[in-house]
Amino acid sequence: MGGCLQTNRVYAARYRHLTSRVTPTPAQTAVAGAILRQLYAVVTQQRAWDPTIAAPGTTSWKAISATTAA
Numbered sequence: 001m002g003g004c005l006q007t008n009r010v011y012a013a014r015y016r017h018l019t020s021r022v023t024p025t026p027a028q029t030a031v032a033g034a035i036l037r038q039l040y041a042v043v044t045q046q047r048a049w050d051p052t053i054a055a056p057g058t059t060s061w062k063a064i065s066a067t068t069a070a
Helices: 002-007 009-019 024-045 061-069
Strands: none
Touching (some): 002 024
């Protein structure tokens, strides 16, 4: 987890925002969820990394994928 927070600005910003509100453990869990969402999109859609999918609250990434793929 630490490596991705040091190298990825989107995940680092999300982690900083969350740790201002909660303890590090739930913040790490939320960032891990974002990483898993992105990984799922990459594997199933064969897409490059997209900060929109990694963004918090993204539930309609399939719709995002369909519009950007067209």
